[in-house]
Amino acid sequence: QKEVEQDPGPLSVPEGAIVSLNCTYSNSAFQYFMWYRQYSRKGPELLMYTYSSGNKEDGRFTAQVDKSSKYISLFIRDSQPSDSATYLCAMRVGGGADGLTFGKGTHLIIQP
């Protein structure tokens, strides 16, 4: 079993819908959780980050972490065609310079 599982999609929703993206993980030592957005043929860019369990909101985006279930989510409200991209979850055990463990990414399509 891969450490981080993420449904690759594609996930296609109409403009204005609420989008829910999810990842599950197996390593209970992960403490730092991130969501990256990647447009086609571009590098990933950091969208949201959270530490341990809880919620974090930034504009139309909300990140949730449930460490007891080893489950993280990203919600996008009032989705726009410009949100169409691949969303990658990433996580790390501790602070410092270690690399990130990524999910495979979910390809999201927002239909105008």
Add this chain to the structure above:
Amino acid sequence: NAGVTQTPKFQVLKTGQSMTLQCAQDMNHNSMYWYRQDPGMGLRLIYYSASEGTTDKGEVPNGYNVSRLNKREFSLRLESAAPSQTSVYFCASSEKAAQYNEQFFGPGTRLTVL
């Protein structure tokens, strides 16, 4: 402020050829990383350098070598390319002291090994 730059953008190699992928960052970051991205596999860490003068293996280091030339530059070398190394390679950098260690990615190098 260009962020993280990578050269070349595209490369086609024949099996057994060697090449070096270059990465540079202008954000004065201490840490730098090399990842590869394959369809259905996500991003996987090849090597990283926590600070100038140090390098460590990641998840998939076999077939690669790295050099942290100075604080700005971190290169990835394929000594004898194989078709299994066909991938998109991303370099990233971060400030080790930052709590979330946000990693900033370059635009990637698309490598095809025939």
